[in-house]
Amino acid sequence: MKAVLCTHYGPPEALKLAEIDAPRAGPGEALVRIKAVALNFFDTLLIAGKYQHKPPFPFSPGAEFAGIVEGVGSGAADVAPGDRVIGYSGWGAARELVSVSVQRLIKIPDRLDFERAAGLTVTYGTTLYALRERADLEPGEALVVLGASGGTGLATIELGKIMGARVIACASSDDKLAFAREHGANEIVNYDRDDLRGALKKLGGERGIDVVYDPVGGRYAEPALRSLAWLGRYLVVGFAAGEIPRIPLNLALLKSCDIRGVSWGAWTSRELGKQRSLMADILKWTAEGRLSAHVHAVYPLSEIAAALDVLAARKAMGKIVLRV
Secondary structure (H helix, E strand, O other): OEEEEEOOOOOHHHOEEEEOOOOOOOOOEEEEEEEEEEEOHHHHHHHHOOOOOOOOOOEOOOOEEEEEEEEEOOOOOOOOOOOEEEEEOOOOOOEOEEEEEHHHEEEOOOOOOHHHHHOOHHHHHHHHHHHHHHOOOOOOOEEEEEOOOEHHHHHHHHHHHHOOOEEEEEEOOHHHHHHHHHOOOOEEEEOOOOOHHHHHHHHHOOOOEEEEEEOOOHHHHHHHHHOEEEEEEEEEOOOOOOOOOOOOOHHHHHHOOEEEEOOHHHHHHHOHHHHHHHHHHHHHHHHOOOOOOOEEEEEEHHHHHHHHHHHHOOOOOEEEEEEO
16 A cells, blocks of 8 residues: 655655555454545644654654445454544555554534544544533633644634624734635734734723633744733644743733633544544534634645645645645
């Protein structure tokens, strides 16, 4: 079978498309023929050796996928050959076949295409966990979304609206902000042109901002944190800007606000039942048309380097997907 392999740390161009032996489904596992793989920003870090997880060489990038079950191992339940499924493997999905625990798979409706389905698990899963489990987001609260046009940012806008929040989208260009508006943002801020702190102070009004969702980090973190209301919540999701900010802790003291980490991957390992319930809501809302699962672009498996370069340059509006 064909597989994209990372044999040493480096840029996307160092990845190789190779022929390797096909896996078999072990006990409690299913063998899935991959139809689409959704890429994420952390895939660029994974292949560069800059991510917290470091799989042994050679490995394939790609954490989330959609496909068809071809076979199941002993003791596997809930899925059967022919089922259309989405799954999360952490890495290793940029290939034609994967064997994965059936607990990591969820069946999808026939009307949901593989390319949109492939990108639901990480971005929408992370975001619903963040807003529901970590932020305790309430209807009517002001929700600021940094990096609002990327896959995670788009998910935050759409899920925030479903949960009844007033969504303030922040991004680096007017075209990205127009995209955020199209997907439901109530207010917008161009943080490459405007002063983020001043803009959020104006939009937050006398009360301030209730929740900040930050997958970007870097120079935007501190002004976003300063915009929080009394008892506000700042969600640490990731560091797409490349710099891990150093936050003055007196800011949390002055407003009795919270800085809350969002480690979705670790949570899924500890609370797999809750994760499956969360994904059931996401699939339902997608099937109803309330979540767009927007795909920015689809690339063949052989063009993974070009696909990852779009993510690294922060040019994607929605998901980047590989067609297998």
